[in-house]
Amino acid sequence: MKGLITYLWLAASPLLAGLIPSNACDYAGSNLSFIKTNTQKAISADKIKMVHYYAYKALSAIDKSMEQFEDCGCEFAMQSIEEGENYLKKAIKAGSILSSRILLKKAMEHANSSQEALADHAEIHSSEYGNDLLAVNTKEMEEKKNIFRPIAGKELEARIDASLIDFELSLQKVISTLPCEEANEYVSQVFERCELELLKSDLTEGKKYYNLRTKEIAAKALVKLSNQCP
Structure with missing residues (x-):
């Protein structure tokens, strides 16, 4: 699973440099x-x-x-x-x-x-x-x-969103197949990692957006876990 996240990050890297600071x-x-x-x-x-x-x-x-x-x-x-x-x-x-x-x-x-x-x-x-x-x-x-704002800004943002679709699906698989405690620990690590990344002052706007969206996906997964786990 960690390998998948790393792969998705690298796959999206070419998109991250020029994203708008909006x-x-x-x-x-x-x-x-x-x-x-x-x-x-x-x-x-x-x-x-x-x-x-x-x-x-x-x-x-x-x-x-x-x-x-x-x-x-x-x-x-x-x-x-x-x-x-x-x-x-x-x-x-x-x-x-x-x-x-x-x-x-x-x-x-x-x-x-x-x-x-x-x-x-x-x-x-x-x-x-x-x-x-x-x-x-x-x-x-x-x-x-x-x-x-570069001309392709919105397109870049959309492509980063698209690159996260597989990650979101894999995260859903994690919370539906792993025991609650393990799933919660894993998703929490993803959420906290993104929080820490977003605090870095040297991130490009694209990397900020990537981490923001990943954090949002993880937050939704944590809510789902809290509803389905005792």
């Missing part, structure tokens, strides 16, 4: 999921060392996600995540679990606000301009199209 808000949202997960782990931790460990992971993820937030162009989401970043820094410096948790809960509130702002941002701009580039006005939108 999914910046999706990437920011995906990274927010990772940030919130680790913030919650920090809140739930019962040792100060682990509180600081998970808080640092969330803080590091914010730092690696700033480019995606800037490209997305949602000012409120950016402001909220920056506020969350400040609270995480304070939580890491805190000397007790109780004080850290108070600060971490504030960080989580701002992460939630950022996520809501991204959702509103996408809805507003989708209704006004469609799903191309999220821009402040039509002129800026056209300028960004000319700079960033």
